[in-house]
Amino acid sequence: MSGSRRLLIIGGIALAIWGMGYGLWYAVFAEHQALDNIGGSLAGSFAAAADRNPAGMEASLEQFREAKYVYDRQVDVHGHWIGLAMLLIVLGIGFDRVNFSERLKVVLALGLLVGAVVFPLGVLLQTISHGPLPQAVAIAGSTFVIAALLGSAAGVVARDSSPGAG
Numbered sequence: 001m002s003g004s005r006r007l008l009i010i011g012g013i014a015l016a017i018w019g020m021g022y023g024l025w026y027a028v029f030a031e032h033q034a035l036d037n038i039g040g041s042l043a044g045s046f047a048a049a050a051d052r053n054p055a056g057m058e059a060s061l062e063q064f065r066e067a068k069y070v071y072d073r074q075v076d077v078h079g080h081w082i083g084l085a086m087l088l089i090v091l092g093i094g095f096d097r098v099n100f101s102e103r104l105k106v107v108l109a110l111g112l113l114v115g116a117v118v119f120p121l122g123v124l125l126q127t128i129s130h131g132p133l134p135q136a137v138a139i140a141g142s143t144f145v146i147a148a149l150l151g152s153a154a155g156v157v158a159r160d161s162s163p164g165a166g
Contacts, residue, residue: 004105008092011113012085019081019120026074034074037067070127077120084116084145091152098155105155108148115144 001009041064048056091112098105122138 002096002102002105004098004102004109005092005095007106007109007113008088008095011109011116012088012092014085015088015113015116016082016085019078019085022081023078026078030074031071034067034071038064038071041067073123073127077124080120080123081116084120088112088116095152098152099158100151100155104151108151108155111144111148111151115141115146115148117141119145 041060045057045060045064048054048060092109095105095109098108100108119138119141122134122136122141125134125137128134
């Protein structure tokens with residue numbers, strides 16, 4: 001098995017285990033608290049609206065928006081790590097069809113793996129800070145994935161220049 005295939009398949013399996021482990025941790029230790037916070041803040045906004053308390057309603061809705069934002073990002077991270085892991089594994093299975101040198105294929109595989117780890121990590125960092133740095137990390141990770149996928153696709157459609165190829 002070539003180094004690029006091994007990198008994609010083993011990296012994909014490791015990332016899938018990591019994503020499932022993170023999802024398990026979140027489900028056991030954090031999700032119930034997050035859902036309680038979401039439900040409580042929403043109920044508080046309804047109660048404040050019924051009491052004709054616009055300031056209380058707005059404060060509760062802001063708490064709801066923030067809690068929902070964090071919850072959505074946490075779930076997205078788990079799903080993206082596992083989804084990208086499956087992509088790495090599937091690409092690894094067929095990566096011998098990429099008609100580039102093994103060195104370039106390793107670079108593409110490494111770009112895919114780095115991007116698959118970094119993109120969801122940037123999304124996770126957005127739960128800590130809404131600033132530009134976590135967004136830049138997520139954008140950089142997705143750029144790695146897109147560029148490596150485009151490179152891999154170009155390698156599949158490239159003519160095989162090896163002797164005897166027709």
